[in-house]
Structure formats: structure tokens, C-alpha cells
Amino acid sequence: MKRQIILTLPLLFGIANLWAQLPYSETEIFTTNLPKASLKEDPLPNSSFLVAGYYTLELEAENGEANFSETKFNPIFLWQKGQKIFFQSEVEFELRGSENGIEQEINLEYAVMNLLLGNNAVLYSGKFIAPIGTFTERYHPDWINRAATKPIGLGKPVNGLKLLQPGGEIGIGIKGAVFVGNGKVNYNMFISNGAVLDSLNGMLRYDNLLDNNTNKAIGGRIGLMPIPGSTLELGLSGYTAKVGSEKGNYEDATVRLLALDINYVKAISGFGKIDIKGQYQTLGVNTTNYENNLVIDNSSKVWYAQCAYQLPSISDKVRWLSNIEVVSRYTQLDVPASAPWGEDLSQLTLGINYWIRWNAAFKVAIDFFKSDADAETGATGVFTMGF
Amino acid sequence: MKKIHIVSIFISLVLAITLLNSCSSTRMATITGAQLWGENCVRCHNAPPSTDFSDREWEAVGTHMRLTGHLSKEERDKIVEFLKSSN
Numbered sequence: 001m002k003r004q005i006i007l008t009l010p011l012l013f014g015i016a017n018l019w020a021q022l023p024y025s026e027t028e029i030f031t032t033n034l035p036k037a038s039l040k041e042d043p044l045p046n047s048s049f050l051v052a053g054y055y056t057l058e059l060e061a062e063n064g065e066a067n068f069s070e071t072k073f074n075p076i077f078l079w080q081k082g083q084k085i086f087f088q089s090e091v092e093f094e095l096r097g098s099e100n101g102i103e104q105e106i107n108l109e110y111a112v113m114n115l116l117l118g119n120n121a122v123l124y125s126g127k128f129i130a131p132i133g134t135f136t137e138r139y140h141p142d143w144i145n146r147a148a149t150k151p152i153g154l155g156k157p158v159n160g161l162k163l164l165q166p167g168g169e170i171g172i173g174i175k176g177a178v179f180v181g182n183g184k185v186n187y188n189m190f191i192s193n194g195a196v197l198d199s200l201n202g203m204l205r206y207d208n209l210l211d212n213n214t215n216k217a218i219g220g221r222i223g224l225m226p227i228p229g230s231t232l233e234l235g236l237s238g239y240t241a242k243v244g245s246e247k248g249n250y251e252d253a254t255v256r257l258l259a260l261d262i263n264y265v266k267a268i269s270g271f272g273k274i275d276i277k278g279q280y281q282t283l284g285v286n287t288t289n290y291e292n293n294l295v296i297d298n299s300s301k302v303w304y305a306q307c308a309y310q311l312p313s314i315s316d317k318v319r320w321l322s323n324i325e326v327v328s329r330y331t332q333l334d335v336p337a338s339a340p341w342g343e344d345l346s347q348l349t350l351g352i353n354y355w356i357r358w359n360a361a362f363k364v365a366i367d368f369f370k371s372d373a374d375a376e377t378g379a380t381g382v383f384t385m386g387f
Numbered sequence: 388m389k390k391i392h393i394v395s396i397f398i399s400l401v402l403a404i405t406l407l408n409s410c411s412s413t414r415m416a417t418i419t420g421a422q423l424w425g426e427n428c429v430r431c432h433n434a435p436p437s438t439d440f441s442d443r444e445w446e447a448v449g450t451h452m453r454l455t456g457h458l459s460k461e462e463r464d465k466i467v468e469f470l471k472s473s474n
Contacts, residue, residue: 048443048446048447049447049449050440050447052451076451078445078448078449080450086454088451112454114451116460118389118460120459137455138431138455139431143432168442173410175454175457176457177457177460179414179415179459182413183415186457199392223457231427231429231430253389263430355433358432358433358435359435359439
């Protein structure tokens with residue numbers, strides 16, 4: 001198995017390098033001096049429609065077996081009507097191999113109608129990705145996520161748990177950006193159906209078209225960008241909702257979620273580009289007694305810290321070097337001790353990417369998972385491309 | 388009663404933000420679309436070259452990025468104008 005990977009990687013690298021020698025290079029990723037061509041007369045219509053999106057092929061190697069385990073195609077539909085109306089939607093078509101055979105899924109990731117209110121505010125409605133932290137909302141597309149895998153608790157499924165926070169929510173919200181002095185504050189607040197508590201095991205289900213009570217969830221995020229000209233952003237998110245059915249044993253069950261996030265990217269001429277991201281979040285449900293005498297202190301926590309470094313351009317002869325990026329990430333997931341849906345787990349991810357365009361890369365990562373009882377290692381290769 | 392509170396808070400926010408729409412910074416008056424392009428795109432992904440989309444497409448992509456990247460309209464317009472002028 002290792003031999004297969006060792007033999008395959010140079011081949012992929014060679015193909016990628018040939019591609020990279022053609023029209024795209026590090027200069028395209030870093031430069032701010034775009035080619036200036038003559039301006040074309042192109043009167044803008046009152047409305048415009050565009051299909052964008054991304055594609056992913058994933059190769060997983062575990063327990064001595066390697067499989068092209070997943071392929072995804074995510075078209076994004078954008079429609080703008082005049083200066084006030086903007087619709088955006090992403091649909092995920094996913095084909096995944098599993099122990100049960102081939103699984104096919106079609107998911108509406110988001111479908112949002114936006115009313116552009118002015119310079120600093122947008123009112124939106126529909127199904128949207130909840131702005132809790134930044135990973136799920138901003139970095140979930142495979143070509144944007146710097147590593148080949150996602151953090152546990154924030155997209156990487158483990159023990160039946162995929163997300164320790166709302167992913168898609170259905171409701172309304174308002175967001176935008178406001179300038180304060182020379183700094184900037186962005187905000188995003190929403191009201192949605194909210195999470196639903198599974199009284200059998202204490203897990204929360206999100207993405208609910210039908211609420212189980214009349215209470216609505218309130219959530220949001222505020223991002224601070226205090227330094228002009230810097231990419232530094234610090235975020236604070238919160239989410240609360242009643243999650244039990246009304247007139248039942250769990251009518252007072254409430255979830256409270258708090259998240260902090262940080263993002264900093266800096267490109268330095270001759271040194272390369274550093275990309276630092278992190279998120280810390282806690283989630284708690286104020287109910288301990290569940291069905292079948294199950295007792296859980298229902299508090300969970302997940303955090304990750306990630307650093308990526310893209311090499312600089314040293315000379316024209318080896319300019320492909322600057323398409324290489326190395327990534328490391330540490331993730332810690334803590335779940336209730338007696339919960340039937342998981343155990344405390346850490347994930348150390350070490351990866352290397354080769355960017356063949358600004359929006360396309362070959363990525364390889366090794367994940368080292370460790371719990372109190374067990375340790376596992378998995379290798380993942382990904383080809384992903386935005387369009 | 389709680390519903391009324393939630394609706395009141397939401398309406399207050401909408402009004403407050405509408406008032407803030409008149410706010411802008413001295414920095415925004417001087418900063419160029421190229422600078423904003425360099426600062427904002429790389430927060431999430433590598434900065435795209437202008438040639439990847441047509442002028443018309445940049446209008447939609449720019450608004451999409453305004454919403455996902457939390458830009459003001461002013462920032463979005465400057466970035467889109469810069470990319471279109473580089474096309």
C-alpha cells in the first residue's frame with residue numbers, strides 16, 4: 001500500500017508540475033499587478049446569472065487499503081437582479097463508498113435570497129450556513145480548506161458525529177460590515193428554526209425544516225478587524241435555542257454555544273505566505289437525564305489551531321517551488337464522558353499541497369487520531385478545483 | 388411575550404444598521420480596489436486573477452464575495468471595478 005502511494009505521488013507531482021509550467025504560477029497567486037488589457041465595451045445588464053462551484057476527488061488510505069472513496073460536485077448558482085436582489089445557492093452531489101456499498105447524496109447546502117439594503121447591511125432569508133466560528137461557514141469548500149481533511153467536530157465525521165455546531169439553518173438574518181475609525185467590524189445575526197434534541201442519546205440535530213417547538217434559535221457572529229491593512233480578524237459567535245418538544249419532559253432543554261475564532265494571512269516577499277486559522281467553541285445542553293435512564297453531563301468542546309506555509313519564489317528556474325504549501329493542524333474534541341455517540345479524541349493533521357492554479361490543488365494529508373483507548377492513522381489525497 | 392422581544396430586537400437592529408449605512412471611514416476614501424483585493428481575498432483563499440471571469444461575471448462574483456466575505460458595498464464596488472479594469 002505504502003509502495004503504491006510512494007509510486008503514485010511522484011506521478012501526480014509530475015503532471016501537476018507540467019500543468020503549472022503553462023499559464024499559472026506563483027506570480028498569479030501573489031502578485032497585485034494584474035495584466036492590464038484594453039477596456040472592453042460591455043454594458044451590464046439589469047440582471048446577471050452565473051454558475052460557479054467546485055469539484056473534489058478524494059483518495060483515502062486506511063488499514064492497508066486505499067480507495068477513491070469520495071467524489072463531489074458542488075455547483076453554486078448566483079443570480080443578481082439590479083442593485084438590490086441577489087440569490088445564491090449551493091447544491092452538493094456526493095458519491096461516497098462505505099461499508100454498506102455506494103452512497104449517493106444530494107444536499108442543498110444553502111439557498112439564500114438577499115436584499116441588499118445599502119452600504120453596510122444585507123437582509124437575507126432561506127437556508128444558510130450558520131455563522132458560528134468561521135470553519136463551517138467560510139472554509140468548508142474543499143478548494144478553500146487548506147488541508148486535505150476537515151477537523152473532527154467541524155466536518156470530519158467521527159463516531160457518528162459530523163458537526164458540533166449548526167451547519168445549515170433555515171430562517172432569516174441580517175449581516176454586513178461597518179467601519180469604526182480605521183478598523184472594521186462585520187456582523188451576522190439570524191433567527192432560525194434551531195436545533196432539535198434527540199431524547200434517546202442527547203445529540204442535537206440541526207438543519208430542521210420542521211421545528212419541534214415554537215421557540216426560535218438566535219445566533220450570530222461579530223468579527224473584528226482592528227488593524228487597517230492587515231488580514232487579522234477576531235471573531236465571537238453565539239447560539240441559543242430551546243431544543244426539546246413543547247409539553248414534554250424536555251420542554252426546558254436549552255442549548256448554548258459560544259465560539260471564538262482567529263484568522264491571519266500574511267504574504268512576505270522572499271519569505272512566502274503564512275496562513276493561521278483557529279477556532280474554539282463550547283456547546284452545552286442544560287439537560288442531564290435522557291430516556292432509558294441515560295445520564296449525560298451534556299457539554300462538549302472542540303478547538304483547532306492550523307498553520308499553513310506557502311514557499312516563496314526563489315528563482316524562475318524553480319518557480320514551481322512556490323506552488324508548494326505545507327499545513328499542520330491540531331484538533332481536540334471533548335464530548336460528554338457517558339455519551340453513546342463519541343469519545344474524547346485528538347487529531348493531528350500534517351499535509352502538503354501543490355497548487356496548480358489559484359483555485360486548484362493536489363493535497364495530501366496524514367491524520368493521527370488518538371483517544372484514551374486507541375490510536376489510528378489515516379492518509380488522504382485530494383484533488384480539488386474551484387470554478 | 389418573548390416573541391415580541393425577539394421581533395423588537397430584530398427591528399431595532401435593522402434600524403440601527405440602516406443608520407450606520409451612512410457611515411464610512413477616512414481609510415475607505417483613499418484605499419484602492421487593488422489594495423482591497425489583496426487584503427480581502429486571501430483571508431479565505433488565494434486571490435484570483437481578473438482574467439478568470441468576464442466583466443459581467445465579476446458583478447455576480449463580487450456580490451457573492453460581498454456576502455460570504457463580509458464586505459461593505461463600497462469595498463465590493465472598488466474590488467469589482469479594479470478587476471474589470473484589469474481584464
